[in-house]
Amino acid sequence: MNMGVNAEFQVPVIDFRTGSSDMERGTKGWHHLCERVREACETYGCFQVVYERVSRKVRDDTFVLLKQLVEEVPLERKQKNVNPKPNHGFIGPCSDTSLYEGYGIDEASNYDCVESFAQLMWPNGHPHFCETIHTIVKQMEELNSMIWLMIIDSYGLGKKWESVMIDYKMLLRMMKYKSPPPGWESGQGLHSHSDKPVSTIICDDLVSGLEIEVEDGQWIKLSSSPSSFFFVVGDPLMAWSNGRMKAVNHRVTMSGDKDRFSIATFAMPVEGTIISTPKELVDEQHPQLFKDFNFMEFLIFAFSEKASFIESTKQIHAFAALSPPVSE
Ligand SMILES: O=C(O)CCC(=O)C(=O)O
Numbered sequence: 001m002n003m004g005v006n007a008e009f010q011v012p013v014i015d016f017r018t019g020s021s022d023m024e025r026g027t028k029g030w031h032h033l034c035e036r037v038r039e040a041c042e043t044y045g046c047f048q049v050v051y052e053r054v055s056r057k058v059r060d061d062t063f064v065l066l067k068q069l070v071e072e073v074p075l076e077r078k079q080k081n082v083n084p085k086p087n088h089g090f091i092g093p094c095s096d097t098s099l100y101e102g103y104g105i106d107e108a109s110n111y112d113c114v115e116s117f118a119q120l121m122w123p124n125g126h127p128h129f130c131e132t133i134h135t136i137v138k139q140m141e142e143l144n145s146m147i148w149l150m151i152i153d154s155y156g157l158g159k160k161w162e163s164v165m166i167d168y169k170m171l172l173r174m175m176k177y178k179s180p181p182p183g184w185e186s187g188q189g190l191h192s193h194s195d196k197p198v199s200t201i202i203c204d205d206l207v208s209g210l211e212i213e214v215e216d217g218q219w220i221k222l223s224s225s226p227s228s229f230f231f232v233v234g235d236p237l238m239a240w241s242n243g244r245m246k247a248v249n250h251r252v253t254m255s256g257d258k259d260r261f262s263i264a265t266f267a268m269p270v271e272g273t274i275i276s277t278p279k280e281l282v283d284e285q286h287p288q289l290f291k292d293f294n295f296m297e298f299l300i301f302a303f304s305e306k307a308s309f310i311e312s313t314k315q316i317h318a319f320a321a322l323s324p325p326v327s328e
């Protein structure tokens with residue numbers, strides 16, 4: 001098994017050009033984009049999307065503010081960022097050798113939720129933080145909805161999109177990965193996993209570190225650009241697509257002397273949402289692989305003691321696989 005990082009591969013880069021007729025639903029260009037999105041999600045489980053609706057200024061300000069949060073706010077305030085839902089709150093560097101530090105804001109496209117977080121970190125308030133973070137999350141949410149619509153159209157489900165589109169909220173995580181200590185060639189920033197939310201959009205400060213597994217043991221490092229984001233397929237989207245899309249195994253590996261900052265918005269279905277494969281995606285050749293399941297129950301399972309013994313990408317199978325698969 002080759003554990004090396006292969007730099008020759010690159011995931012597809014798909015340009016959502018602002019103002020182009022390709023972005024108008026129903027045009028030929030739109031259908032072409034839908035195909036490319038579907039192919040990327042099926043082959044790699046992720047792609048890079050160029051999206052200029054998020055301005056350079058908002059993006060730059062976001063990382064300045066994130067650095068301010070990491071560097072200036074005392075630990076006891078950071079620790080107030082708690083949430084009973086798994087992986088929704090502050091995760092500090094849990095040991096001297098841990099490179100990771102992360103903060104969570106649930107329902108971050110709601111201004112009040114960003115403000116409550118800011119109030120805990122800066123008791124005198126921080127309107128610039130609230131406005132900037134709220135803006136970028138709203139724009140990333142729009143991008144996510146557009147990609148979902150493309151996925152739905154790419155499978156010919158456009159006419160019934162209202163019944164397949166699920167209601168969701170955006171969980172924001174803001175992250176810092178320290179560069180490895182002197183003498184280390186590289187260090188683990190985040191262990192390998194597939195995402196438990198339906199899908200994820202990642203925006204980074206151009207310090208690379210994110211890697212995906214393309215074949216067993218073959219990892220590729222992804223490098224972004226000032227106007228690009230990574231869209232990542234999560235386990236529930238893979239299950240919804242009846243296994244067509246790939247919930248890609250990914251991790252963060254740090255090298256060099258620069259810290260990495262990133263933010264990720266996770267699409268979290270609202271309480272009570274049932275993930276169910278549309279019947280159009282089930283036939284003789286594609287028997288149904290997963291039963292309908294409650295998203296929140298899956299999330300809780302994935303963070304349980306029992307699931308900690310199961311490889312991340314296999315957890316969804318342990319939780320919801322139909323065996324044998326059922327053809328309609
Ligand atoms: O920070 C990154 O680039 C990746 C984060 C990630 O994969 C996650 O939080 O699930």
Ligand SMILES: [Fe+2]
Pocket residue numbers: 193194195200250
């Ligand atoms: Fe992830």
